[in-house]
Amino acid sequence: MTTLMPMGGALDEVKKPEVLMEFINRAGGKRARIVILPQASQRRDTGKEYVEMFKAFGAKEAVNLEFRSRALANFKENIQAIRKATGIFFSGGTQMRIAAIIGGTQMESELLKAYQNGCVVGGTSAGASILSATMVAYGKGGASPRERILQMSAGLGFTNKFIFDQHFRQRDRLGRLIYAVASHPGIVGVGIDEDTAAVIENDSKITVYGSGAVTIVDGKQMTGTDIAEVENGGAVAVSNLVVHVLTRGSVYDGKTRRASIPLKTLLVD
Secondary structure, three states, rough: OEEEEEOOOOOOOOOOOHHHHHHHHOOOHHHOEEEEEOOOOOOHHHHHHHHHHHHHHOOOOOEEEEOOOHHHHOHHHHHHHHHOEEEEEEEOOOHHHHHHHHOOOOHHHHHHHHHHHOOEEEEEOHHHHHHHEEEEEOOOOOOOOOOOOEEEEEEEOOOOEEEEEOOOOOOHHHHHHHHHHHHHHOOOOEEOOOOOEEEEEOOOOOEEEOEEEEEEEEEOOOEEHHHEEEEEEHOOOOEOOEEEEEEOEEEEEEOOOOEEEEOOOOOOO
């Protein structure tokens, strides 16, 4: 089984670290061997901080692969660490840094191989965006899709069925996710709130964890758009999109394109 775990950023790392604990559990719990890739971050201590955090939460091993050149992406010890990992975690920052350093290297091939062999792969914020084949690279906020509201680029390609956006509700990013889906309705847009994760099993089933919501934008039934004709930052029209807003425990089935929400029982005195 493959497991991909994009996270929306600003994770609760102290009071209720549900998302990070779920990542550790899926990577093997007390037997987890986690590799941190901090290349998105400008801060040199980011990887070390995640090492301490993952160990404090019970992972058996946590290794920080701190390198900032493409040559070191192919370094033998770094490749061996990927091969031994049960969980691979990309930090937040700027997703283009990850793509520019790792894209096209032996490490990229080893990461994809590890994922296909059952290693859990996750990332927060920029580390979520990089997981898809086509990623949101840059963009603006706004509730409505507008021409040039975002720029897409090549990600690392763990999935070609979904495209991820993060800090979703907090930074008002619905418009740019709709734009991404309208540009290619075969791709499902997944907008992830802060302190929230979309756990994707076998490149199909999405289960929501964390305190926020995951917004699914599904364009398969889309009947029309003027996206190719709009110029000068104008508003884009899209008809017949399907949008799901899902919270903890909700599931989206990528095969049937249906969502299910768990029943909640209100306690009455």
